[in-house]
């Protein structure tokens with residue numbers, strides 16, 4: 001299969017890219033689309049045969065459920081149940097953060113094929129703020145299942161070229177919406193009666209969520225996001241996290257690369273380096289993270305040394321991704 005890239009630079013290009021994606025999705029095909037977090041691989045969420053193609057294309061294990069993206073709010077209670085004691089919290093979260101990078105896990109309804117939720121009794125819902133994604137899902141007129149458009153366990157794509165690297169020859173279309181804004185996947189929460197449990201950290205921080213309810217960490221035995229495997233976002237090059245990069249000496253003859261956060265001086269024997277932000281800005285760091293990891297991964301290095309970031313605000317989500325990238 002030849003994978004086409006549809007440009008969206010002009011209004012005409014954008015309109016024809018949207019029509020092309022919608023036509024594919026309506027015929028039960030899959031297409032890669034930009035969202036404000038990372039690129040997604042979309043299919044009709046109400047068609048099991050379409051959704052199977054996502055799992056096959058990504059080589060994703062069937063136990064890992066997909067996020068369902070909604071065209072409008074009216075769809076929430078068509079695919080999920082809002083329990084009355086949780087309704088005030090859920091409605092406040094939706095009013096504040098949708099459309100945007102927050103995914104909400106709720107009890108599911110039967111209309112959704114069980115392959116989408118990997119057999120779970122819950123469903124993960126999101127409404128994208130991306131102009132292209134939201135136009136496609138509205139024109140499609142129903143929910144779209146869309147995980148990140150990478151092969152399973154690998155670095156999520158934040159540009160059309162990354163999707164091409166991951167899925168070229170496996171999908172018919174990538175809609176190119178340029179680099180994504182946030183650069184890391186949505187925050188996943190399970191809201192219950194006054195309590196918000198974070199299943200995956202992301203662009204919406206604990207600090208922001210804490211204004212809406214009591215924050216709970218995942219206790220042992222509590223449900224977790226099945227896709228949150230310790231080894232994920234994996235570059236092919238071994239990656240280690242350094243609390244103090246000034247202490248790292250590159251072994252003789254080894255090709256090391258650095259993924260930097262601070263402006264500490266570091267050994268000149270690093271072959272390659274990337275700086276997540278030149279101004280200490282965590283939003284910029286998150287937006288650069290996966291692209292820079294990919295670039296370092298392509299540099300023929302023996303090891304990538306990533307500098308630890310402060311674990312506050314967005315730093316929590318960035319460190320979560322780095323730890324998973326470091327897990328071998």
Ligand code: TXA
Nearest residue numbers: 037040065066122123124147148185186225226227228
């Ligand atoms: O930003 C994002 O969320 C991107 C864009 C494309 O929307 N999507 C994304 O999807 O990151 P994916 O499939 O790569 O990650 C989905 C995460 C997984 O960790 C999965 O386990 C979790 O959401 N998830 C899905 N359904 C769930 C459920 N019912 N209960 C708990 N976790 C769930």
Ligand code: MG
Nearest residue numbers: 147148156185
């Ligand atoms: Mg993913």
